[in-house]
Amino acid sequence: MDPHLALQLIIQGILLGGIYGLIALGLSLIFGVMGVINFAHGQMMVMAMYVSYWLFILLSLDPYLSLVGAAAAVFVLGYLIQATVVNRILDYPEAMQVLPLVAMGLILENMALLFWGPDHRSPQTALSLQTLWVGPVMIDVSRLIAFVLAIAITILIFIFLKKTNIGKCIRAAADNRTGAILVGIDVDRIYNTSFALGAATTGAAGVLLLPLMPLSPHMGHDFTLTAFIVVILGGMGNLIGALVGGLILGLAESVATLFLPATLKQVVSFSLLVVIMLFRPQGLFGGKK
Amino acid sequence: MLRVEGIDVYYGDLQALREVSLEVNRGEVVAVIGSNGAGKSTLLRTVSGILRPRRGQIMFNAANISQARTSRIVEQGISHVPEGRQIFPTMTVLENLEMGAQFPRTQKVQQETLAQVYAIFPRLKERRSQKAGTLSGGEQQMLAMGRGLMARPALMMLDEPSLGLAPLLVSKIFEIIQHIHRQGTAILLIEQNVFHSLKIADRGYVLENGQIVLSGSGRQLLENPHIRKTYLGL
Ligand SMILES: Nc1ncnc2c1ncn2[C@@H]1O[C@H](COP(=O)(O)OP(=O)(O)OP(=O)(O)O)[C@@H](O)[C@H]1O
Ligand SMILES: [Mg+2]
Numbered sequence: 001m002d003p004h005l006a007l008q009l010i011i012q013g014i015l016l017g018g019i020y021g022l023i024a025l026g027l028s029l030i031f032g033v034m035g036v037i038n039f040a041h042g043q044m045m046v047m048a049m050y051v052s053y054w055l056f057i058l059l060s061l062d063p064y065l066s067l068v069g070a071a072a073a074v075f076v077l078g079y080l081i082q083a084t085v086v087n088r089i090l091d092y093p094e095a096m097q098v099l100p101l102v103a104m105g106l107i108l109e110n111m112a113l114l115f116w117g118p119d120h121r122s123p124q125t126a127l128s129l130q131t132l133w134v135g136p137v138m139i140d141v142s143r144l145i146a147f148v149l150a151i152a153i154t155i156l157i158f159i160f161l162k163k164t165n166i167g168k169c170i171r172a173a174a175d176n177r178t179g180a181i182l183v184g185i186d187v188d189r190i191y192n193t194s195f196a197l198g199a200a201t202t203g204a205a206g207v208l209l210l211p212l213m214p215l216s217p218h219m220g221h222d223f224t225l226t227a228f229i230v231v232i233l234g235g236m237g238n239l240i241g242a243l244v245g246g247l248i249l250g251l252a253e254s255v256a257t258l259f260l261p262a263t264l265k266q267v268v269s270f271s272l273l274v275v276i277m278l279f280r281p282q283g284l285f286g287g288k289k
Numbered sequence: 290m291l292r293v294e295g296i297d298v299y300y301g302d303l304q305a306l307r308e309v310s311l312e313v314n315r316g317e318v319v320a321v322i323g324s325n326g327a328g329k330s331t332l333l334r335t336v337s338g339i340l341r342p343r344r345g346q347i348m349f350n351a352a353n354i355s356q357a358r359t360s361r362i363v364e365q366g367i368s369h370v371p372e373g374r375q376i377f378p379t380m381t382v383l384e385n386l387e388m389g390a391q392f393p394r395t396q397k398v399q400q401e402t403l404a405q406v407y408a409i410f411p412r413l414k415e416r417r418s419q420k421a422g423t424l425s426g427g428e429q430q431m432l433a434m435g436r437g438l439m440a441r442p443a444l445m446m447l448d449e450p451s452l453g454l455a456p457l458l459v460s461k462i463f464e465i466i467q468h469i470h471r472q473g474t475a476i477l478l479i480e481q482n483v484f485h486s487l488k489i490a491d492r493g494y495v496l497e498n499g500q501i502v503l504s505g506s507g508r509q510l511l512e513n514p515h516i517r518k519t520y521l522g523l
Contacts, residue, residue, distance in 0.1 A: 070379035172377045172388050182337060183436060184363035184391040 004136045009254045011137060012111060013042055017146040017250020019205050021243040022150040025157065026201030032237030033174040033194040036086055036097055040105035041202055042223030048074040048203030048217050050116055063125055064150035069209045071200040078199025082192045104105035105220065112217035120214040127211060133136050153204055154243055170194050229273050235283030290315050290475055291444055295339040296337050296345035305331040306499045313444060318476040320486040322520060323496035324468025325397055329479045330372050337369045338362045364392045368442035374433040382413055385421045385432055388412050389439025406435040409465060427458045444478040445469060463489060487511045
């Protein structure tokens, strides 16, 4: 085996893993606060990608510049979905919460298909083909930027939850809904904000992915699944777990291409999932419920 | 100050309160006693706006709060220290207390209130950076009460604050309730510890099967033969 190639794959995997971590962070936040699994997660991410893509095509705005705008658009989308749909189903049994959210995912996916067609699109941004050589290892510049921004956004979210009043209210509502209501927190509004924040997080991650892979309406599923696996890996509702889980999955998928054809990538994630479920069902870092 | 007027409360088809009326005046300690399932917690949940009365109304300082949101009710000066404490286990003791001050009125004086709470519960000050979930049961009860005080209530409602505590701590909690009362907060106290609560109460109500069956001054109730037989086992 070529050690340079292995090193290359390890680095690529870690860089991609940071973005997986960011996507999963949003899913884990939503689960941690409301106990709901957002089965429309990947589809929300795709929405942000299209927003960013069209800003690029129409206004030549680089995706890194439209990141905040695209994330904000998905923030609003998430807020509305929580306020209109998810707040009504919170007290239902878990199995019944699945359907409305899967439905929401299908609606978003088909809206993307309707508005933008089935084509795969790859925006040629200023940095999309640039590379950087570090010794014998080649790194895509956009992949590196994506990683750095993903980690930065993750840290910002941690600070937000730790230090700001809204962040503390989110944690309080996650910890104990009754307690939060009784101190006078408007828990419905905090739930809307949490779902919106989770959506915006995955939206931001999507924009970071834009220079790295072709965009299509149907790519959402895979990312819902990836995020779900990462969250189980790290521990449901555990935010540090989401980040570390993302890095592990990114690494595993990337290194596995040494042994497996790239089309079998999902074998790796599912195997990882099975192993975790067998030996540490609460996830690496422990989770809620 | 608080006037509950003939409320009926249901859980689905199950009626939990029947025409319950009760009153707490400024500066009073009022106890509500009753056995398991009598509807005591339901009464407090309804005053807090978590449940809605199907009939009757709840007045607080001349405002009808029967349909008000919980946040409005807390803002107007009613704190509910709930059954089971309902603290925030992964947040620190200090963060739990901060969460008690949600409104501009209470946030403005937050540091001052915090100092008062720490004076009442020095243990909370010692433990302020510790995760609330790692506190003992007694400390968690103190935290729940401290969090309630952070809202600067005119009326504090306590749901079985002594439940599951060692006898020494039970006395301590009752002392603290009296202390809070002396500082000018009216108290609506729900207890299964009938003797202790009627002793500190100005007035009391007995709730059985969702109905008020008896009421009177704390002393009258302590001497009442029905209460002595049913609740005190004398
Ligand atoms: N969420 C609920 N759904 C349905 N019924 C409920 C619910 N909560 C309470 N009840 C019922 O309402 C009645 C009154 O309950 P409540 O909790 O108010 O009693 P309590 O006097 O506080 O009892 P305890 O001393 O055990 O705390 C009981 O019969 C109980 O079974
Ligand atoms: Mg009760």
